[in-house]
Amino acid sequence: MKTLHLICTAALLAGSATALAHGSQPHENPANMAADAMTVKEQKPWGIAGDAEAARRTITLDMSDDMRFTPAHISVRLGETVRLRVANKGQTMHEIVLGTPASLDEHAQLMLRFPTMEHAEPYMAHVSPGKVGELVWNFNRDGSFDFACLIPGHYQAGMRGTITVTP
Numbered sequence: 001m002k003t004l005h006l007i008c009t010a011a012l013l014a015g016s017a018t019a020l021a022h023g024s025q026p027h028e029n030p031a032n033m034a035a036d037a038m039t040v041k042e043q044k045p046w047g048i049a050g051d052a053e054a055a056r057r058t059i060t061l062d063m064s065d066d067m068r069f070t071p072a073h074i075s076v077r078l079g080e081t082v083r084l085r086v087a088n089k090g091q092t093m094h095e096i097v098l099g100t101p102a103s104l105d106e107h108a109q110l111m112l113r114f115p116t117m118e119h120a121e122p123y124m125a126h127v128s129p130g131k132v133g134e135l136v137w138n139f140n141r142d143g144s145f146d147f148a149c150l151i152p153g154h155y156q157a158g159m160r161g162t163i164t165v166t167p
């Protein structure tokens with residue numbers, strides 16, 4: 001069941017990559033409609049893409065080659081739109097991906113199986129060594145969530161953190 005779902009997800013990702021490569025017929029290709037739909041804000045269990053103008057607070061996280069986020073825990077208020085600035089203090093590529101433990105586990109397994117897989121969503125930021133990345137997220141669901149670096153090996157080495165969203 002799990003395996004089947006992973007394969008389907010990979011097929012979907014491959015399909016949309018192909019659509020982007022051959023995007024000359026915007027209204028005839030159902031795959032292009034899927035690509036268009038990706039620009040619409042999608043509600044996730046851990047929140048929704050935020051508007052930069054709505055961000056009243058910036059939280060800065062450091063990412064390091066010892067596979068740690070600092071801080072490894074952040075707290076936000078329900079409904080808050082936060083700008084997350086992620087500074088890569090290391091010599092290798094790192095990323096931050098927000099999610100639930102289950103969504104991150106699943107995504108990490110995909111990354112292991114398809115290491116060159118391109119992924120880009122509003123709830124993630126890939127940051128080159130020495131650079132600072134940013135994402136804006138609206139935490140409109142309360143609960144406990146996770147963030148992680150899903151680069152193969154990093155997640156498995158414990159490059160994760162937690163987010164508490166309180167009403």
Ligand SMILES: [Cu+2]
Pocket residue numbers: 067093094095149150151154159
């Ligand atoms: Cu990393």
